[in-house]
Amino acid sequence: MHIVDGALALPVLATGAALTVAGVAIGLKKMDYDHLPQVGVLSAAFFIASYIHLPIGFSSVHLILNGLIGLALGWAAFPALLVALFLQAVFFGFGGFLVLGVNAVNIALPAVMVYYLCRHGISSPSPKVAATWGAIGGAGSIVITTVMVAFSLMLSGEAFLLAAKATFVAHIPVMVVEGFVTAAAVLLIRKVKPEFLGIDEERAYG
Amino acid sequence: MPQFLEHSGTSWKGQKVKHDQSLIDRLDPRLRVVLVTLFAFATVLSHNFIVLTVAVIAGFLLAILAQLNVKRTLRRVIAMDMFMIFLIILLPFTTPGETWFTLFGLSASKDGFLHALMILLKAHAVVLSLLALVGTISATTLGHALAHLRVPDKLVHLMLFTVRYLEVIGQEYKRMRRAMQARAFVLRTDMHTWRSIGYLIGMLLVHSLERSERIMDAMKCRGYKGQFYLFDDMRMGREDYRFIAIFVPFLCILTGLNFI
Amino acid sequence: MSEQNAIIKVTGLSYRYPRRGVVLDSVDFALHAGERVALTGPNGAGKTTLLHLLVGLKKAKAGDIWAFGESRSEEKQFIDVRARAGFLFQDPDDQLFCPTVLEDVAFGPLNLGKSREEALKIASETLASLGMEGFEERITHQLSGGEKRMITLASVLAMEPEVLLLDEPSNALDSDARQRLIDTLLGLPQAMIIISHDPDFIAQLATREVRLEDAKLRAVNLTEPQRVTA
Amino acid sequence: MSEQNAIIKVTGLSYRYPRRGVVLDSVDFALHAGERVALTGPNGAGKTTLLHLLVGLKKAKAGDIWAFGESRSEEKQFIDVRARAGFLFQDPDDQLFCPTVLEDVAFGPLNLGKSREEALKIASETLASLGMEGFEERITHQLSGGEKRMITLASVLAMEPEVLLLDEPSNALDSDARQRLIDTLLGLPQAMIIISHDPDFIAQLATREVRLEDAKLRAVNLTEPQRVTA
Ligand SMILES: Nc1ncnc2c1ncn2[C@@H]1O[C@H](COP(=O)(O)OP(=O)(O)OP(=O)(O)O)[C@@H](O)[C@H]1O
Numbered sequence: 069m070h071i072v073d074g075a076l077a078l079p080v081l082a083t084g085a086a087l088t089v090a091g092v093a094i095g096l097k098k099m100d101y102d103h104l105p106q107v108g109v110l111s112a113a114f115f116i117a118s119y120i121h122l123p124i125g126f127s128s129v130h131l132i133l134n135g136l137i138g139l140a141l142g143w144a145a146f147p148a149l150l151v152a153l154f155l156q157a158v159f160f161g162f163g164g165f166l167v168l169g170v171n172a173v174n175i176a177l178p179a180v181m182v183y184y185l186c187r188h189g190i191s192s193p194s195p196k197v198a199a200t201w202g203a204i205g206g207a208g209s210i211v212i213t214t215v216m217v218a219f220s221l222m223l224s225g226e227a228f229l230l231a232a233k234a235t236f237v238a239h240i241p242v243m244v245v246e247g248f249v250t251a252a253a254v255l256l257i258r259k260v261k262p263e264f265l266g267i268d269e270e271r272a273y274g
Numbered sequence: 275m276p277q278f279l280e281h282s283g284t285s286w287k288g289q290k291v292k293h294d295q296s297l298i299d300r301l302d303p304r305l306r307v308v309l310v311t312l313f314a315f316a317t318v319l320s321h322n323f324i325v326l327t328v329a330v331i332a333g334f335l336l337a338i339l340a341q342l343n344v345k346r347t348l349r350r351v352i353a354m355d356m357f358m359i360f361l362i363i364l365l366p367f368t369t370p371g372e373t374w375f376t377l378f379g380l381s382a383s384k385d386g387f388l389h390a391l392m393i394l395l396k397a398h399a400v401v402l403s404l405l406a407l408v409g410t411i412s413a414t415t416l417g418h419a420l421a422h423l424r425v426p427d428k429l430v431h432l433m434l435f436t437v438r439y440l441e442v443i444g445q446e447y448k449r450m451r452r453a454m455q456a457r458a459f460v461l462r463t464d465m466h467t468w469r470s471i472g473y474l475i476g477m478l479l480v481h482s483l484e485r486s487e488r489i490m491d492a493m494k495c496r497g498y499k500g501q502f503y504l505f506d507d508m509r510m511g512r513e514d515y516r517f518i519a520i521f522v523p524f525l526c527i528l529t530g531l532n533f534i
Numbered sequence: 535m536s537e538q539n540a541i542i543k544v545t546g547l548s549y550r551y552p553r554r555g556v557v558l559d560s561v562d563f564a565l566h567a568g569e570r571v572a573l574t575g576p577n578g579a580g581k582t583t584l585l586h587l588l589v590g591l592k593k594a595k596a597g598d599i600w601a602f603g604e605s606r607s608e609e610k611q612f613i614d615v616r617a618r619a620g621f622l623f624q625d626p627d628d629q630l631f632c633p634t635v636l637e638d639v640a641f642g643p644l645n646l647g648k649s650r651e652e653a654l655k656i657a658s659e660t661l662a663s664l665g666m667e668g669f670e671e672r673i674t675h676q677l678s679g680g681e682k683r684m685i686t687l688a689s690v691l692a693m694e695p696e697v698l699l700l701d702e703p704s705n706a707l708d709s710d711a712r713q714r715l716i717d718t719l720l721g722l723p724q725a726m727i728i729i730s731h732d733p734d735f736i737a738q739l740a741t742r743e744v745r746l747e748d749a750k751l752r753a754v755n756l757t758e759p760q761r762v763t764a
Numbered sequence: 765m766s767e768q769n770a771i772i773k774v775t776g777l778s779y780r781y782p783r784r785g786v787v788l789d790s791v792d793f794a795l796h797a798g799e800r801v802a803l804t805g806p807n808g809a810g811k812t813t814l815l816h817l818l819v820g821l822k823k824a825k826a827g828d829i830w831a832f833g834e835s836r837s838e839e840k841q842f843i844d845v846r847a848r849a850g851f852l853f854q855d856p857d858d859q860l861f862c863p864t865v866l867e868d869v870a871f872g873p874l875n876l877g878k879s880r881e882e883a884l885k886i887a888s889e890t891l892a893s894l895g896m897e898g899f900e901e902r903i904t905h906q907l908s909g910g911e912k913r914m915i916t917l918a919s920v921l922a923m924e925p926e927v928l929l930l931d932e933p934s935n936a937l938d939s940d941a942r943q944r945l946i947d948t949l950l951g952l953p954q955a956m957i958i959i960s961h962d963p964d965f966i967a968q969l970a971t972r973e974v975r976l977e978d979a980k981l982r983a984v985n986l987t988e989p990q991r992v993t994a
């Protein structure tokens with residue numbers, strides 16, 4: 069999902085950077101110092117998740133988990149994901165440096181959208197309903213991310229159209245896997261530590 | 275990303291990329307961050323093949339100067355190449371223009387090929403210089419350098435926490451993964467696998483969060499009041515100015531080349 | 535080459551950690567049916583490492599491992615070993631990752647290819663046999679230390695293992711929970727290896743003791759008569 | 765209201781966890797100079813929680829806390845308490861967070877406003893006084909369990925605390941390390957509260973025992989004479 073340096077046009081880079089700065093500013097404002105450890109944990113988890121590979125037939129996919137992170141953090145997902153992407157870029161050469169803004173907005177904006185879309189659903193008293201919304205959040209964030217990645221490419225040149233479409237198709241298995249994995253993770257967390265997902269205890273326990 | 279690269283990140287503890295001590299290590303971290311940013315701009319914004327070739331060579335030189343571990347760096351660069359290989363292969367066939375050659379009835383254009391080549395050069399120049407100049411700083415020091423460069427304090431603290439918890443989570447992940455293996459768990463393409471991995475991740479987050487709270491408590495018990503102490507000072511020295519004296523004119527020439 | 539009645543047998547087993555150096559230096563060991571072997575040794579001697587090697591969670595640098603009548607050296611061959619040996623980890627927190635007790639205990643049987651109904655049935659039965667009925671719907675994460683230990687034991691036993699590998703099972707238990715654990719283990723027919731720093735715990739359980747020190751494994755003479763209880 | 769010579773004193777202290785319910789119900793307790801009080805009780809009784817309340821890491825739902833001659837209720841007031849009380853955590857992994865041993869031991873003195881040179885000097889001296897010289901440059905998370913315990917103790921002592929709060933200090937230690945710990949603690953002048961499940965460890969150290977059970981704290985009669993060693 070990470071785009072490398074050199075592929076995108078200047079206006080796309082600038083727009084991405086501007087959106088990320090805005091998102092991070094909102095995120096930082098909504099996050100106080102006592103919250104830092106929690107956000108740091110999720111940022112680190114995103115980093116680790118990209119090393120977890122699951123087999124799909126003969127191939128394998130790695131997890132992205134931006135849906136889960138969005139559900140847990142809301143706007144704070146912006147700074148969390150920016151930090152993780154920055155560390156990956158600087159220390160592992162994953163993704164580029166100047167495209168950091170575009171990469172961050174492509175991954176963090178869907179996280180925030182999922183937060184508003186599914187936050188209510190996952191705190192439903194029925195575990196089935198909650199799991200479904202978890203799955204929607206997990207798969208949905210990947211769908212939006214992929215669409216945004218495709219758009220970033222397309223806006224940078226007609227020639228990328230096919231690559232953009234291919235990106236989308238290639239990520240369909242990821243959407244399925246992330247859906248199931250996020251649903252299970254949401255189910256577990258709401259049983260074990262509902263306050264982590266901002267779920268009211270009374271609601272989760274009926 | 276190919277499988278053989280897995281786990282290189284789960285055991286990363288925020289230390290600098292393994293390499294031998296070098297000239298670059300003696301430079302001020304703030305300077306390194308600033309210079310790499312300028313270099314990235316000069317490279318990415320250029321459309322001139324001479325400039326890009328020089329930039330890639332400069333990237334290589336920096337990597338050599340920083341004495342980067344060859345095997346490790348190669349693995350990282352290859353991993354990056356895997357990301358864009360798709361894009362690069364498709365480009366010649368999707369860009370309109372005069373036909374250069376045909377493959378399976380598809381015509382590849384020269385323009386597309388040149389465009390692909392340009393992306394390759396830019397990406398490699400940036401990644402090499404980044405790994406050489408910034409990847410060789412330890413994450414904590416980098417955090418402090420960023421704070422000096424007016425990056426918001428909260429963001430810097432977040433980064434320092436993230437680096438600290440990377441180790442906690444990475445270890446916790448490995449231990450739990452091993453415990454699953456010990457109960458005959460094998461990764462497959464099925465619901466049971468996905469549910470189990472979902473549980474693993476959920477539990478990982480809960481454990482790590484609680485551990486992070488306990489670590490925070492332990493830090494408070496030893497008088498921590500919200501400030502990290504570092505055993506390094508940042509001061510520009512003679513070597514820094516010497517490096518600037520070489521690097522900045524080089525950047526000017528690199529930019530200037532675009533206009534001839 | 536393998537002894538007829540040894541369930542697990544290793545010869546010349548060696549292991550080293552990158553920066554720590556050699557922790558196991560050409561270790562020989564055999565576990566026979568019905569034995570309860572205590573594995574002792576100072577902190578950092580490599581006891582946990584040895585158990586990990588036995589089930590292939592770490593790869594030995596040298597040496598041979600036979601388990602259940604076959605030589606084992608590759609990851610593929612160890613999958614079967616792990617299905618037949620029950621491994622209790624040093625820290626129960628590492629081992630519990632499902633939200634409820636019942637799901638966690640059923641995880642092993644599911645991996646062994648049992649259907650969901652079967653797995654849940656086995657899980658309930660195992661819990662009952664350990665006197666832990668009523669815990670099925672409890673949240674694993676909120677159990678006390680002693681309860682966690684018993685649940686991880688249940689989740690190991692639910693796989694109907696042929697041998698048990700127990701890493702410091704009595705750690706952090708209060709005296710009641712500790713006694714309950716001893717009684718349970720004494721009632722089990724399986725051969726087992728028990729790591730422990732608790733001399734009294736070992737005295738009550740073990741039929742034989744081996745000590746790991748300075749990367750070497752040697753037998754300990756059990757002079758006190760009460761040590762052989764079985 | 766505060767007793768003259770009590771270093772720490774609590775009255776009517778209560779605490780409850782959201783789903784767990786009440787763990788401490790109107791607990792009274794006082795620690796006097798020179799005492800070594802053993803705090804015992806079954807798993808999950810709330811012993812760790814009680815220590816956390818004493819230094820303000822958790823906020824009591826009801827009750828009063830006096831420490832070092834002052835009443836403490838707000839976060840600000842507890843900062844001073846934490847600087848003067850040395851807290852050894854149940855899990856040493858939670859407590860070691862610097863890459864090297866020396867940095868970790870120097871972390872506390874640095875926070876107390878010492879200069880870098882002073883802090884490093886104090887750290888080296890404390891390590892030496894515990895017989896841990898030579899460990900300065902070791903990587904903290906690669907130490908064995910026993911070594912970690914001793915290092916965390918050093919990092920607590922480096923702050924020159926007036927009282928010690930020790931949460932299961934002997935866990936997972938081998939017999940040598942355990943004896944070294946006992947000797948070290950017996951040689952320290954500070955008053956301390958020691959949580960432990962190990963009767964022999966308590967017998968060798970404690971001057972008095974209190975037991976936490978069913979959310980209530982009560983004194984235990986130490987009948988055996990050897991329990992009072994100081
Ligand atoms: N991943 C690792 N990297 C480097 N050294 C390690 C690693 N894991 C363990 N060690 C070291 O190897 C040695 C053996 O560790 P092991 O956990 O097997 O000891 P143990 O006998 O189980 O000790 P304990 O009684 O404390 O549980 C220790 O010195 C430990 O520090």
Ligand SMILES: Nc1ncnc2c1ncn2[C@@H]1O[C@H](COP(=O)(O)OP(=O)(O)OP(=O)(O)O)[C@@H](O)[C@H]1O
Pocket residue numbers: 676677678679680706781782783784787805806807808809810811812813814854
């Ligand atoms: N964050 C939490 N949320 C809910 N319950 C908790 C939390 N922390 C602890 N508990 C519960 O509170 C009770 C007291 O915990 P505490 O850690 O104080 O016990 P303890 O006496 O130290 O036990 P042990 O001997 O096992 O260390 C336990 O039942 C525990 O499950």
Ligand SMILES: [Mg+2]
Pocket residue numbers: 581582583624701
């Ligand atoms: Mg061990």
Ligand SMILES: [Mg+2]
Pocket residue numbers: 811812813854931
């Ligand atoms: Mg405790």
